[in-house]
Amino acid sequence: MTESLHTLAGPCRHQEEIRKSRFLALAAPVESTEQALAFLREAGDPTATHNCWAWRIGQDYRFNDDGEPGGTAGRPILQAIEGQAMDRVMVVVTRWYGGTKLGAGGLVRAYGGTAAECLRRAERVPIVAMARLGLHCEFAGLALLKARLKDWQAEVASETFVADGVQLELRLPENRVAEAQARITDLSRGHSEARRLD
Numbered sequence: 730m731t732e733s734l735h736t737l738a739g740p741c742r743h744q745e746e747i748r749k750s751r752f753l754a755l756a757a758p759v760e761s762t763e764q765a766l767a768f769l770r771e772a773g774d775p776t777a778t779h780n781c782w783a784w785r786i787g788q789d790y791r792f793n794d795d796g797e798p799g800g801t802a803g804r805p806i807l808q809a810i811e812g813q814a815m816d817r818v819m820v821v822v823t824r825w826y827g828g829t830k831l832g833a834g835g836l837v838r839a840y841g842g843t844a845a846e847c848l849r850r851a852e853r854v855p856i857v858a859m860a861r862l863g864l865h866c867e868f869a870g871l872a873l874l875k876a877r878l879k880d881w882q883a884e885v886a887s888e889t890f891v892a893d894g895v896q897l898e899l900r901l902p903e904n905r906v907a908e909a910q911a912r913i914t915d916l917s918r919g920h921s922e923a924r925r926l927d
Contacts, residue, residue, distance in 0.1 A: 734856045749828055780795050790807060815848055820848070859903060862906065
């Protein structure tokens, strides 16, 4: 994929009134189906006419028209997410019916447009491919290794103390893996070797 994907820095909202109906888009970054459904429960308004939604997390996606004619709400919201090159995002567009029918085309434009404008105005962050490395480190070299983690934008995901040292799992950007592996070998004078876990 030539275009890099982004996610939201945090929740965002955008509201529009279209032919007397009120449309409110609420969007949030999500990492799992469970998070997306939890956001839907939180964002949906039971007093509204419709709570339509869509989410995309990697290759997984779902959408729902919540009683609107098929294909007029959930799919346009999903297309707004994809059109903004977003991933790991959930959008709920709530409609309070104002008495004027919009027709299928009007609904597509209203739901898709409100979702797209919400995402357009939101603060975004690039999605960075992450990797995991596992290694054994002797006690004497642990402080030095930990001091260098920020050089590779790495963090300790887990740390288990054993009789002769520490088993570490590091999480770091994919593009820093080769550098980190070489430096870990150098820092430990060949005693530690970082191997990929994913």
